[in-house]
Amino acid sequence: MTVSRRAARLAAEPPAIAAAHLRAEAAPYHPDHRPDGFVNLGTAENRLVWDLLAPRLTARRALTAQDTYYAPLHGTPALREVVAGFLSGVCRTAMDPEHLVVVSGATAALDLLASTLCDPGEAIVVPAPYYAAFELDLGGRSGARMIPAPAERDEGFRVTAESLDRVLVQARRDGVTVRAIALSSPSNPVGHVYATETLREVADVAARHDVDIITDEIYANSVFGATPFVSLLDSRVDSARPERTHMVWGFAKDFGLPGCKIGVLYSPNPRVVAAARALAYFAPTSTDTQALAAELLADPSWVDRFTTESRRRLGASYARCAGLLDDLGIPYVPAGAGFSVWIDLRGRLAEPTFAAERELWSRIFDDARVSILPGEAFGSPEPGWFRVCHATEPAIVSTGITRLGRVLEPLVAKG
Numbered sequence: 001m002t003v004s005r006r007a008a009r010l011a012a013e014p015p016a017i018a019a020a021h022l023r024a025e026a027a028p029y030h031p032d033h034r035p036d037g038f039v040n041l042g043t044a045e046n047r048l049v050w051d052l053l054a055p056r057l058t059a060r061r062a063l064t065a066q067d068t069y070y071a072p073l074h075g076t077p078a079l080r081e082v083v084a085g086f087l088s089g090v091c092r093t094a095m096d097p098e099h100l101v102v103v104s105g106a107t108a109a110l111d112l113l114a115s116t117l118c119d120p121g122e123a124i125v126v127p128a129p130y131y132a133a134f135e136l137d138l139g140g141r142s143g144a145r146m147i148p149a150p151a152e153r154d155e156g157f158r159v160t161a162e163s164l165d166r167v168l169v170q171a172r173r174d175g176v177t178v179r180a181i182a183l184s185s186p187s188n189p190v191g192h193v194y195a196t197e198t199l200r201e202v203a204d205v206a207a208r209h210d211v212d213i214i215t216d217e218i219y220a221n222s223v224f225g226a227t228p229f230v231s232l233l234d235s236r237v238d239s240a241r242p243e244r245t246h247m248v249w250g251f252a253k254d255f256g257l258p259g260c261k262i263g264v265l266y267s268p269n270p271r272v273v274a275a276a277r278a279l280a281y282f283a284p285t286s287t288d289t290q291a292l293a294a295e296l297l298a299d300p301s302w303v304d305r306f307t308t309e310s311r312r313r314l315g316a317s318y319a320r321c322a323g324l325l326d327d328l329g330i331p332y333v334p335a336g337a338g339f340s341v342w343i344d345l346r347g348r349l350a351e352p353t354f355a356a357e358r359e360l361w362s363r364i365f366d367d368a369r370v371s372i373l374p375g376e377a378f379g380s381p382e383p384g385w386f387r388v389c390h391a392t393e394p395a396i397v398s399t400g401i402t403r404l405g406r407v408l409e410p411l412v413a414k415g
């Protein structure tokens with residue numbers, strides 16, 4: 001029996017981040033029960049907020065018959081209403097709940113957005129380094145291909161209009177139809193919060209080349225640095241072509257609920273919404289989970305307290321992690337958002353190649369039993385960069401970084 005070519009391709013290329021997560025979580029470190037277990041600093045989860053969520057999520061809550069029935073497969077009206085209210089404030093734009101589509105995670109939202117915008121063989125330009133699953137989420141089923149637009153190390157790996165423009169011009173010369181630019185903002189893996197001016201430049205390039213923008217703003221409320229979050233939907237960024245910017249968000253990061261698989265897609269464009277609604281049929285979120293999420297968001301003062309405290313904890317966690325890296329002399333790009341730090345281990349590679357990066361990665365994984373992810377998985381423009389996630393118990397982060405230091409110690413840091 002054979003499977004389809006598409007299924008075979010997907011099965012042959014399991015995402016590296018998922019594989020590392022599963023291996024690390026199968027035998028996790030515990031100071032008493034498994035001291036030699038894996039320290040997982042590879043998975044971008046916010047494990048710092050469960051105590052804030054627990055009183056609300058574990059309180060006795062009557063399951064109604066309604067919560068067990070089919071609901072509109074693009075999201076219940078109750079959830080879309082409160083999400084629209086919440087995101088309207090975050091993104092400073094009035095969102096119509098009718099333009100929101102709720103699906104089972106931001107992953108599904110990216111998948112169906114790419115399928116809505118692209119036919120197989122068409123392309124999406126992604127500033128690199130990019131969120132590691134973009135290739136699979138945006139290209140795996142839609143058949144679109146990713147074209148990376150490498151960011152400059154000297155610019156701290158920030159997206160620039162020049163690199164996007166260069167890649168878009170080249171794609172046209174090569175006869176490739178590009179449908180969109182896709183970026184995560186705030187950025188994963190680097191943790192940048194983009195200034196309005198930078199976002200305006202991205203919007204201008206997209207307008208010049210007549211392509212759409214997919215903006216993944218799943219970390220919009222996980223900002224702890226000095227630069228405030230600005231959405232690409234904000235009219236201060238692009239008022240000329242509002243119907244060409246489509247946004248993805250979810251409860252996985254800002255609300256620390258990755259297992260609930262609640263993703264959201266918002267588009268001001270009615271044709272995109274209609275197509276996305278049709279595709280949402282294949283990836284709905286359970287009615288009961290939607291009821292739970294709607295209840296959370298229905299209390300704005302709790303939401304405000306929660307997001308404020310979550311940001312404070314993330315900032316403290318980042319500062320602790322940065323301090324540990326400083327102590328070991330490991331350079332990194334300063335972050336203002338998200339759960340991770342983009343660290344520079346170029347000096348510890350045997351040679352400046354991705355093969356050497358892979359070799360160092362397996363040493364860190366197998367010898368130190370620390371899961372961090374190599375830059376190659378994020379389309380890093382150069383070898384030697386790794387993503388370290390810190391949004392978990394301080395003792396775990398400190399154990400992981402100490403182990404990392406031990407593995408790196410014998411490897412001479414080359415200047």
Ligand SMILES: Cc1ncc(COP(=O)(O)O)c(C=O)c1O
Pocket residue numbers: 044104105106107108131184188216218250251252258261262263
């Ligand atoms: C930028 C970005 N988008 C989407 C996702 C996936 O979100 P979900 O778990 O809701 O599918 C992640 C998770 O790491 C992410 O970092």
